[in-house]
Every structure is written in structure tokens, then in C-alpha cells.
Amino acid sequence: MLAIKTTAPVTALRRSARVAALAAASAGVAASVLVPHHAHAAEQAETTHAGTAATATTTALPTSPEQVGKDVHAMLVADKSHAKGGDDEGRGAHYKDGKLVPIPHDAQPEPVPASHEDIDRWINKALEVMHKHDIPGTYDGIYRNLMRESSGDPHTINMWDENAQKNIPSKGLLQVIDPTFEQYHVDGTSNDIYDPVANIVAACNYAADRYGSMDNVDQAY
Structure with missing residues (x-):
């Protein structure tokens, strides 16, 4: 079967951008946002906008590495809690309004076997x-x-x-x-x-x- 290239929701990319900005701040370097190569054009535009906002926010972030670490942890916990509302850990699965978005049989992602x-x-x-x-x-x-x-x-x-x-x-x-x-x-x-x-x-x-x-x-x- 052919592997399908999946795209992370824009909101998830925005949260990733904020986490990247916080992590960069703790190291004392400028934050940069990497857009996945498989993102669609419209979502790339949204991600670029989110990245710009995240970079702008960096100047207002606390300089304490300890506080930054707490903020990153809180954000990741919030993301995990949010995921329970609709998405799950299925490989390549995408949900809309709490329902799985089906795909064609030949687009099913290839399995990644455990050892x-x-x-x-x-x-x-x-x-x-x-x-x-x-x-x-x-x-x-x-x-x-x-x-x-x-x-x-x-x-x-x-x-x-x-x-x-x-x-x-x-x-x-x-x-x-x-x-x-x-x-x-x-x-x-x-x-x-x-x-x-x-x-x-x-x-x-x-x-x-x-x-x-x-x-x-x-x-x-």
C-alpha cells in the first residue's frame, strides 16, 4: 500500500511554534519555526503567520529558564489533554468534529512494525x-x-x-x-x-x- 503524507492541524502547528519559541528563549537564541515539508500551501501560510506571532512573543517571555521550562511543560500537558477530545494515537489518523476522516484503501499508511x-x-x-x-x-x-x-x-x-x-x-x-x-x-x-x-x-x-x-x-x- 502507498503511504499517505499526513498534515498536522494548523492549531497544532501554532502550539508547536509557541513551544519552539519558549525553548529557544531558555537557550538565549532567537526562535525559528520549521514548516513540515508536507504541509499544504494554505496551512503553510497559516503556519508562517503563527511563526511570526511566536517570534514576536519571544521578546516578552520570561528570561528564567526554570519559568520557561514550567511554561513548556504546562503547554505540553494542555496539548495532551486537548488530544483526548478527538484525536488519538492512530498512525496518520485525522479527525474532524470528533469523527475519523476515512481515506481510500490504497492511501492507508504503511505500518511501522515494532522490534x-x-x-x-x-x-x-x-x-x-x-x-x-x-x-x-x-x-x-x-x-x-x-x-x-x-x-x-x-x-x-x-x-x-x-x-x-x-x-x-x-x-x-x-x-x-x-x-x-x-x-x-x-x-x-x-x-x-x-x-x-x-x-x-x-x-x-x-x-x-x-x-x-x-x-x-x-x-x-
Whole structure:
């Protein structure tokens, strides 16, 4: 599949410009704003305007590195809090008014697989949790389905299929939709659907309920 070049929202670029300005001020150098090469022309114009404002603001920033650091931290926390309102960590995902903006199948971003070591660690941790909760499944069954569904990319998100059109896209290592993750989430694991262990355990819990075990799954489920 062809990789799609995604563009950060203008507001996010403006916030990045302010963070860059603050960081530059703490080092005693003039702030500069880098515009991503993949930004559209209209957004480049907006970013340039935001960059100019950020540079102008630099002269009024406190000179204390400690205070600047606090301001940068507060801004990043605010950005993370804002992201929870609509966007998530899906690779290349773009949301509008809280809804995923679907894309053509051939524009789906290529997965970025995790290392074999990370995948091995996640599966073994998931198996520990599954054993405690009597959820069936083996390493081979999980690995086989995980690689088929996501190629080992914990942040992949399907942005083109029927679920994506319904705004409940499949997410993470085992491509779980939010309603399924919420229903089959296992206590003691993260509430983040992109968390590798939580994603694996919830998917295996669902597969056990519907198919008897993840080992019995050999196609999209």
C-alpha cells in the first residue's frame, strides 16, 4: 500500500511554534519555526503567520529558564489533554468534529512494525495476564494473528474499511474497535486501546468468547 503524507492541524502547528519559541528563549537564541515539508500551501501560510506571532512573543517571555521550562511543560500537558477530545494515537489518523476522516484503501499508511524484542515482550506479558484470568491462547496463535492484522505496529489504525466509515476504526496490534475493547477489557491492563498488552489481552478475551481461543482465528475476526 502507498503511504499517505499526513498534515498536522494548523492549531497544532501554532502550539508547536509557541513551544519552539519558549525553548529557544531558555537557550538565549532567537526562535525559528520549521514548516513540515508536507504541509499544504494554505496551512503553510497559516503556519508562517503563527511563526511570526511566536517570534514576536519571544521578546516578552520570561528570561528564567526554570519559568520557561514550567511554561513548556504546562503547554505540553494542555496539548495532551486537548488530544483526548478527538484525536488519538492512530498512525496518520485525522479527525474532524470528533469523527475519523476515512481515506481510500490504497492511501492507508504503511505500518511501522515494532522490534521483535518488543513484540516478544508484549506477548509474553499478555500471556501472564491471560493465565491469571483463565483466558485461553498461545504465543503462536497471538503472534500469527498479530502479524496478519497489524504487521506488529501498535499504533496502526484502519482508516478505510466499514468500521472506519462508522467511526469505530480497528486499532492497535490486533485491530480492535473501541466498543469491543471496552466490553472485553481486562482489569489490571491499561485503558489505552493502543497499549500493546491491553490490546492483546482484550482481543484474546473477545476471541475466546466468540471462537473459543485466539488460536482458532485465522482470518479477519
